[in-house]
Amino acid sequence: MSVHRRSPLLVRALVLTAAATTALSVTAGGSAQAAPGAPGTPDLRDVKAQVEQLYDEAERASEKCNAAQEAQKRLQSETALLQGEVAAGQDQLNQLRGDLATVAGAQYRGGGMTQTAQLMLSSDPESYLARARTLGQAAERQRETLHELVSRQRTLDQRRTETAGKLAELDQARRSLAENKQQIQQRLAKAQKLLNSLGAAERARMLVQDANDAERRATRGTDRLDLGTTPAASERGAAALAAAVRMIGSPYVYGSTGPRAFDCSGLMYYSWRQAGVTLPRTSQAQAFAGQRISLSEARPGDLVIFYRDMHHVGMYAGGGVMVHAPYPGAKVRYESVNAMPVAGVVRL
Incomplete structure (x- = not known):
């Protein structure tokens, strides 16, 4: 080595x-504060220990704050995506409902006679049969549309539930962010108050001593x-x-x-x-x-x-x-x- x-x-x-x-x-x-050792002067070692403890607590809160910020960004993106899906899903649902209403109206206007009776009374049976096949196809499409409508409604309901959940998580992340920021500020304010209790020379000496201690540990x-x-x-x-x-x-x-x-x-x-x-x-x-x-x-x-x-x-x-x-x-x-x-x- x-x-x-x-x-x-x-x-x-x-x-x-x-x-x-x-x-x-x-x-x-x-x-400037009283000289070291004077009555009422805070003990440097005690202040240093308390400040380090406060900084440690602030760092814990800071990492939680960072996590809350990341969660907020992620949730905002996910919520926006879900809200877009809900809006698009609602448009599709409205279109399907419109299609069904059109078909239902046409059937209503066609009257209530059975297909057999309509065939017997028709002056052009071949044309009627062609129309009947078309109506049968339309009915099948109607059933498919209805099935799709039900399926899309379920999907839309699920997306709305997911969106509500994400919004609740986002609200929690925002509150957590605010709480941890407050904790950081409180710890830093307390630490600064302790540092202010020292004289300028003592504060400088504490910082230099801390750097020297770190160097001594790093260089053995x-x-x-x-x-x-x-x-x-x-x-x-x-x-x-x-x-x-x-x-x-x-x-x-x-x-x-x-x-x-x-x-x-x-x-x-x-x-x-x-x-x-x-x-x-x-x-x-x-x-x-x-x-x-x-x-x-x-x-x-x-x-x-x-x-x-x-x-x-x-x-x-x-x-x-x-x-x-x-x-x-x-x-x-x-x-x-x-x-x-x-x-x-x-x-x-």
Whole structure:
């Protein structure tokens, strides 16, 4: 396993992370807080732990929000298609009913005599027989039309029921989307309030420390990033990883799929799109997008799914290291796959 010098991209990620603290301190608002250790000053470790917990809860809600958005798009398309089928079916039904009404009117005007009586009274029996055969054919067509009418009515009723069901699902998806967006906003507001309780210097120090901790985990405490020499499982996997690495330093934004900002599953979605593969939108769905393998079998480009509910995902880069979008305030970066509990590895 070869050892590489510190990746310029990793250094770029750390520099950008440190630089971002200035912007965060401005948006956090408020004047400088009391010095660390002063009475009433929040403990940095406690704030960090609470903020991380809130970000984790927000990410769970974000992945549910992404799923609700995808469901909404799908249901809108399916509902529109069904509504079109219902409209077309109703037009066909109206036409068939018109045809039956025309035939029924002609029969009524023909009177009530039996065909035998009409034949006996006819001055031109041969013409009458020809007309009778035509009437028989018309009656057969009428029976066929009636059968088709009943069949189309059943189909139309079924489509209307399906449409009503899809509309109900669509309504549920919209409500779920709104609820999860509200949860995200609430968690982020609480996290921002906690960050605002710190001084600007403390906020900056926390972000830099977080980036340094990620680097230390990725480099195993050295100043070198070792991704090993194991090749990607496929050319597309290599292309996807290259795309993800190019995004190192990009900000984390909930619901984003690039090209300038990403959430965790959005980074995977974007990177694999650059390799010509369209992934599902959420980490939970991405967990079932390919072949499940063990972490010991992971190769560059494979997806690494985290937590029991699979609400976080990264891309394996080699040497026990992944590329992922962590959470707000932290940029896309290298990270050890052992930083979070692994739920599974997926090869596409």
